[in-house]
Amino acid sequence: MTDQPTPRIDAAAIDADLWCLFDQYVHGDIDRRRFLERAAGFAAASGMTATALLAALSPDFARAQKVAATDARLATRFVEVDSPAGYGKLRAYVARPVQATTALPVVLVIHENRGLNPHIEDVTRRLALANFIAVAPDALFPLGGYPGDEDKARALFAQLDQAKTREDFVAASNWARQIDGGNGKLGAIGFCYGGGMVNFLATRVPELRAGAAFYGGPAPAGQAGHIKAELLLVFAENDERINAAWPAYEAALKSAGVKYDAHTWPGTQHGFNNDTTPRYNAAAAAEAWQRSLALFERTLRS
Structure with missing residues (x-):
């Protein structure tokens, strides 16, 4: 007996209230059971069960993968880094082009609130193919790493001591700046939780030259004066939770x-760069990605 393929769903047909409900679920405000209960009406209107609807909204890593883990153009490995002010040790996925003939800029890749899942590993490889050394720490390493399941990953994430986790990312930044083959110039890109972490790191790592924060929370209040990096701030139009903090930031x-x-892409949902889910908006994601690469080219290569 073979597994049934993940059902597809037309993102344009998804009700705005369902997007809000899914956003609450993704960010841990409601659990799976509550989502299924509240999504039952939406599912019935689509001729689906609530479970099938959730499956259609959830990531499909294999279908969206752009760069295989075995791509011969890249060298990849996992490293462990000391983090004495954090959890003691952190783990990161490192990808770099094998044909590099000069020292390369380094970019930290920071995941969403599920840890270093296959999608973020793929994004890390995509960045390496753009001729950067990409370093992706896993905040869940102290709790065993990404567990292979998004629900379990979300639950684990809620157990992290965020003060220690922030120090792990600071340690990862300092390690990445000195990586073998790097030119000593550091950038960072992050998504959702990772976008907020980019804003935070800009206040704590003065050597950070550039940060691309995709729909992330602002830097800690009163800390903007410590930011030396040039920032690209990416927003989705339909993302009230994140956008509410933008005017003050x-x-x-x-x-x-x-x-x-700062750019807001019309008609987009929170998470629009994530091509593993229906929230993905190809045109907006492509433009935001190109703006990110242009930022890193301008600030990290000179």
Whole structure:
């Protein structure tokens, strides 16, 4: 007996209230049971069960993979890094082009609130193919790493001591700047939780030259004055939870004289860059990715 393929769903047909409900589920505000209960009406209207609807909304890593883990153009490995102020040790996935003839810029890749899942590993490889050394830490390493299941990963994530986790990312940043084959210039890109972590790192790692924060929370209040990096701030139009904090953060960045570029893509949902789910918006994701690469090219290669 073979597994049934994950059902497909037309993102344009998804009700705005269902997107809000799914966002609550993704960010741990409601559990799976509550989502299924509240999504039953949406599912019935689509001729699906609530379980099938959730499967259609959830990541399909294999279908979306763009760069295979065995791609001969890349060298990949896992490393462990000391983090004395954090959890003691952190683990990161490192990808780099094998044909590099000069020292390369280094970019930290920071995952969403499920740890280093296959999608973020794939994004790390995509960045390496753009001729960067990409380093992707896994916040869940102290709890055993990404468990292979998004629900379990979310549950584990809630158990992290975020003060220690933030220090792990600071340690990862400092290690990445000195990586063999790197040019000593560091950037960071992050998504959702990772976008917020990019904003945080910009306040704690003065050597960070550039940060691309995709729909992430702002830097800690009162800390914008510590930011030296140039920032690209990526927003989805339909993302009230994140967008509500932007006016105050923008005012703080302006007051501190931080160089930044902020863009909101019309018609998009939180997570629109993630091509493993129906929230993916190909046109917006492509433009945001190219803006990110342009930022890193300009700030990290010179």
